[in-house]
Amino acid sequence: MKHTNHGDAVQKGVFGRLADFFDDRTGYRALMHEALYERVPGGARWRYVWGSTLVFAFMTQVITGLFLWASYSASAQTAWESVYYIQHEMAGGWLLRGIHHFMAQAMVVLLALHLLQVVIDGAYKAPREVNFWLGLILMMLVLGMALTGYLLPWDQKGYWATIVATNLAGIVPGIGPSLQQLVIGGSEYGHHTLTRFFALHAGFLPGALILMLVIHLSLFRKHGLHAKQPITKPDAMFWPDQVLRDAVAMLAVMAVVLGVILVPALRAMLAGEPVDVGHLGAELGAPADPSLPYAAARPEWYFLFLFQFLKVFEGWGATGEFLGAIVVPGLIMGVMFLMPIIGNWKLGHRFNVAFTLGIVAGAGLLTAMALNEDYYALWADKAALADAQKLYDETGGDEEKLAAALGGDKAKITAMEAKWEKLEKIRHSQAFLDASKQATLDAARAIELAGRPEKIPTAGMLELVRTDAKSQGPRLFAQHCASCHAYVDPQAAEAASVIAKASAANLHGFGSAAWMRGLLDPDQVAGPAYFGNTAHKDGDMVNFVQNELTDTDTWKKDDIEAVVVAMAAEAGLAGEKAAEPLVAKGRELIASDERCGSCHRFRDNGTDLGTACDLTGWGSREWLVGIIVDPTHERFYGDTNDRMPSFGKAPEGGLPRLTRAQIELIADWLRGEWYRPAVAAH
Amino acid sequence: MAEQHRPVAHPVDSRRSFLTEALAIVTGGLATLTPVAAGVWAFLDPLRRTKAAASYLPVTELAAIPDDGLPRQFPVIADRVDAWTGFAAEPIGAVYLRRAKGSDTVEALSATCPHAGCFVEMESTGKCFRCPCHNSEFTLDGGIVAPSPSPRPMDALECRVAENGGVEVRWQKFRAGVADKVEQ
Incomplete structure (x- = not known):
């Protein structure tokens, strides 16, 4: 405890005396000292900034989230509507939502970097095991917040992605169906799915996260910074050198997020086009409609590897889904939790590093595969497949007819079938691209309708979309008239x-x-x-x-x-x-x-x-x-x-x-x- | 701070001390657990809500399903309750209906993918069904096209044709991702 010298009070000004008054009663000076004068072995270094940027990203989410909360309304008839209002009508709403949206993505990236660094540097080893476990729990909480946040705008993509995610929760043996029912608030998706997801997203999960973060940081302080060896420079204090580096890194993260939001505006300005700020930042799709197929349904990009992973188990039936969605991710998390113990073995640390890098590489590969499947039609050489397409149209894709058409030449048949597979990939990709295009059109129309001077009716946006001739006419015509007309x-x-x-x-x-x-x-x-x-x-x-x-x-x-x-x-x-x-x-x-x-x-x-x-x-x-x-x-x-x-x-x-x-x-x-x-x- | 220097009573009677400790924990625990229990009780409410038994819903009329064996998609319209809101005659899902040449019986398939619950669509070639999410493919009668991520074929729904030609489907939802067709 530092003691204030009361004898100096006479010489101090009003502020000095006020500061003394509070320090006497709170001991804040000691606290500040404790916070800022942490010993940094070997002095400030750029490689120590990652943890701080994560705390910064989380604080950004808390701040922007609270302000979004002040304008958000969680119900099936008001969620999309209130998000529309934030994005397109409130001054600065697009920026607020844009920061929240992209900082969430930045947070996932920073999390991966932080984890990689901790594993590679061996910072998970004794005595820091508990803090490593806390870190993993924090990671899951962050991913949980990302998952729950995706639904809140109640647009088509969030809605369908959530259906998949909650159905996967339903296959957990035993408690799965009850768990699913609890999370979605009943047997159908609606008001209570939103209120529950919102409570998770803005209450339960961040509450748990703050608790864990406080322990994580105090344990970090208890054990001190895990210094990268060899230490060549003298030790220094956290304040101000390391704080400055941290602050620069935070600003850089914020600059990247702002850049992602503002680059389309800059491009438009350079091209001399008008800038509609409502279209900057986070996207808002068409309102969720359970009766309207959404073929562009995809999770947020950082979950794409999990999405793609389910396809790996093609042909495995229910076992495959159980393995892909629950067992394998569960095992991976299990191994990660055991890393501090594995690390004690002779080759344990090397295994841990290889395992983590392997997971990251695997996730990267799966993400690339998912993107390649979706966008294949954009880069596939369609001209080279023209003959295959012709033959496909002639034979109707029938393999027997193909064999007959090629005179039973095995080599030719195999070559043609390989080409047909490529054609199928193109068809699937094209279907996704068309659906994405349609989704963009539907979203634009919904936003246009919501901007009518009459505003959105009580029944909500979906009602307005369903009674809109421009959106519904083509669908009804396609379904009922186009078989002849x-x-x-x-x-x-x-x-x-x-x-x-x-x-x-x-x-x-x-x-x-x-x-x-x-x-x-x-x-x-x-x-x-x-x-x-x-x-x-x-x-x-x-x-x-x-x-x-x-x-x-x-x-x-x-x-x-x-x-x-x-x-x-x-x-x-x-x-x-x-x-x-x-x-x-x-x-x-x-x-x-x-x-x-x-x-x-x-x-x-x-x-x-x-x-x-x-x-x-x-x-x-x-x-x-x-x-x-x-x-x-x-x-x-x-x-x-x-x-x-x-x-x-x-x-x-x-x-x-x-x-x-x-x-x-x-x-x-x-x-x-x-x-x-x-x-x-x- | 004078009060810090006053002596603290040492527990003499360890039995009494144990009682005080136990009582403190139980009392404090009860006080804290009350709001938790109230919260959990309300949170578990969805579990006690049983779904109304599936009923036959009129979907279309026989003449609207060409007898060419090709499935056509129809919306299922019904009144729907979402917590406090009642919706009258809303599209709540979709079915594929088809009938064979000259036949008066209609086969119905739910458009909900048995894999993870996405909306199954007809492939652009019209030769099979395909789920846009994880590429599960199904034949026109709903069978699995192997290899498929889906654990079971598309869910057939009970379907009947009324005397006036009205086609009615027994609207049911099944658990996704499991091999058996279990009603949700």
Whole structure:
């Protein structure tokens, strides 16, 4: 104990006396001295900074985490929403979240470096065994916080990664299923999965971590720094030389994290593009949707090796998963815990170093394998596989047909099969890349929708996404319409082949003047983009367009154009404009019983329904919904309906194929009607 | 600090001292354990929540499943409760349905991967199912394409066709990662 000399008090100023007052009652000077005047054998060195950078990284996480907590709301209907608000609407939210996100990754890297150094330097040996074990526990706590934090934004990637992680917990023998149920807060993922993960992430785990860290640091002080031999310089105190080195290292870590966040902004600025700070830092995916497949599901990069490791046990069945997810990682941790004891043996230290380096190399290799599988299509030489692809398409991938095609030549067959394997790898990789691209689009759309002036509805973001024509239209169309109809811009490069394969009209631009112009074109009406691949190919309309519309005495070019624009005016698509007199003229022609009106009902022209479609409001939302609900209605195709199901008509006591809301989404999507931000942000 | 210099009573009666020690530990322990017990009790709540028995849910109608033997994906819509929130008619998962040429019986497979619970999708070639997470592949009838990380084939669900042509599936979830099909 240092004693304050009270006799000096007279000469001291106010601050000095105040300091004395507190030191008398707390002994803080001694504490500060204890903290700063730790003996560093051989003086300050850069190689001693790693532990400090880890403490710094953890403190950064505590600080940024607490501030994130001040704006985060853990529930299935508010988690994504509050994270969106932090990231895209709060001033500085992107920076706060970006630091938290990337410092977490930096922490995992620093942890690996710290562990490597401790093992290589033999710092785990007596008397520091307990501190080494504490370090391993700290490592697991950090990884646990990384795992739990990944779910908190409640976006697609976090959601699906958590499903895999918690299902793996479920295979622990005996307690697995109960453990899983406790962690996810029930049998389904939802509110309580989030509240529990959040409590783990921000309460239990950091609480345990702080406790362990305090013991870890006090034991570190008790044993002193494990100095790297040989010591050539005289010992020095921790303050200020080593503190300065530590501080420089901390700042460097922070600079790297800031760099990762800010480099995209710098790039954009250099390219003269506007910078949207909401897109800097941590990514936010589309909101979690249990009913929407997420083929881009991957864990955070530092867990990729574990993810890939599960694939190693292909064909091992349940044993493989048990080995890959539980036994092998458990054994590795077990060996690490035994390292201080193994280290006592003659070759023990060498074994420990080799083992640790082996694990790091293995993890690195598995990570590289995982990345190679996912991104293979980007660097695979597809040109060299063109012949294999051709043969694959011809034989349908059938190995017997392949053998026949190659005349039974064994060498050739083996070579071709190797190429087919590469093709499969490309397909799988492409599927991942496409899914990632789709995920980016979905995320961007969700963020765009969340930014509407009306804000997010009470039901949450998922509700908004599920009622968004732009996101749902293509999915519903693909599932229910695309088996017959094409939807492709006729100007697009691949349009011709897509349209030729479809067995019903191309609905891209349906309701526009351009679409109608094609229908009334004798060269196109019986083509695959219109009635060519349907039963109407030889119908009255095709006959009319090909034989009567070509009669230039009755149908002047202007007449046809008038009909075209009048029809487009019925649909009233956004962006379609026509001169009012021309539209009026077209309406007259359509209604006239000597023209279109001889078959078609149009407004009050009195033509009977049942012979041809009612053209009143053709292509409008109401008209489109009507024809999808029931094309066999006399307003539409009636008895002449060709294959199109009545999607909105329910069999007695049953369900319709599509709900009214789904049909409206398809109609809105076909008409290009969905929310668009009023003005671009910049 | 005068109080530091006052003598400390030495325990004379070791039996009494033991009693005091034991009592101190038990009393303090009881006081501390009370909040812990209350916390753990509430935390264990999910364990006592038993799932409602699986029921048949209407999924689609027979005519919506082409009789070409190829599986089609359908969402499963049902009311759902998530802790305090009730959701009406929400997509809660997906099934693949298929039927053979001219057949009126429908086979149903859960779209949830039996390996780790990801969403199994049709391969782009349409020849097999494939899970995008760990590459488990399954034949169109759900069988394992060896070698596979998955311990069992895709989970078949009970499926029936009502008289009005409505297709109903008994919606069940099974434990992932084990060889046997055990309901979750």
